Amino acid sequence: MTVLVTGARGGVGRRVLDRLHTAGHTVRASSRTPAELSVPAGVDVRRLDLNSPDTFEAALHGVVKVFLYAEAEGAKEFFAAAHGAGVRHIVLLSSSTVEGPDAAADPLARHHAVVEDALSASALPSTVLRPGAFAGNALGWSHAIRAGQPVELPYPDAHTAPVHEDDIADVAAAALTGETLIGRTLTLTGPRSLTFREQLAVLAELLGREIPVRELTREQAVEGMGRFMPAPVLTSLLAQWAAAVGKPAGTTGTVRDVTGRPGRTFRQWAGENLGAFAAQD
Incomplete structure (x- = not known):
């Protein structure tokens, strides 16, 4: 095969x-x-x-x-x-x-x-995997954190339930090597809803230093982020984040159901990738 x-x-x-x-x-x-x-x-x-x-x-x-x-x-x-x-x-x-x-x-x-x-x-015959926000999206903050600069964010109190890429891969591999997931659509999340500010707090704790956050207005975000992504995509992201402020993200037990173990936490992902955020010499 x-x-x-x-x-x-x-x-x-x-x-x-x-x-x-x-x-x-x-x-x-x-x-x-x-x-x-x-x-x-x-x-x-x-x-x-x-x-x-x-x-x-x-x-x-x-x-x-x-x-x-x-x-x-x-x-x-x-x-x-x-x-x-x-x-x-x-x-x-x-x-x-x-x-x-x-x-x-x-x-x-x-x-x-x-x-x-x-x-x-x-x-x-198919299996459709629908992950939410990837834990690895946090790498977008790495440059500012390494440089000791504030992380600039619109909607820092927006919730996501970041899913570890290893969990997505584990579920995908199970689907590809077995028959039980054929015909199913699976939504994948991490085990816990966290705001962007809370994710940064996890990184700050593991690094042992403060990570300041500078909240951007929507207009500032459009101006700054618009240099790196198409306008329709940016508009979509900003709308999602605005709607998620103060609203914990839903979580699923899909990873546990498929693999037999709990989904990896954002803290685990952060610990595994901490070197990407370490201060520059």
Whole structure:
């Protein structure tokens, strides 16, 4: 059984690849730029670009299962090619944003919903993973924290339930190597709701020093963050954060149900990644 892992350089994709390879499964890694992939010995590497259907055949040849990052462009064509190649199971990394009340009007949610809809229409057996906020999003604060500068945030009291990327990978690997999760849609969260301010407090405690927070107005956030992300995406994020102020995020027991152990906490993630936040010499 060959498993194709797309987005093999990503924080989740690489973890999935490593788990499957360690367990002795035949794994194929794919990327738009395969020359930049560094994979374990014995892992086949192929080019796959969902915007280039001519890359589908070679990437899918002999593949039985696929771990797929959601990419709206080319999704319908990819699923048709996968069906034709004999793929028997797709595990899709989607997003919990599709469950929001305004998902149809939300650019982030719509991106993932388009892929989910195309997968459903394809009739391919599938498992859909809908994680919420990644714990690794906190790395966006690392530059300021290393430099001893305030972390600038709009809506610092917005809640999320950050999920550890290792938990997402564990659930994905279980889905790819078993049959019980086929046909299911799983929402993944961390075990506890935390505000951004509370997440920073965890990092401050582990670092043993204060991390000041400077709250930005929405206008300041649009000006500053708009240099790094498209306006529709930024608008979506700011709306989500504004709606989450003072409202604890819901949590699920999916990680425990699938793996038999509790989900990893944000504190655990912070401890494992503390070096990224250590003060500069």
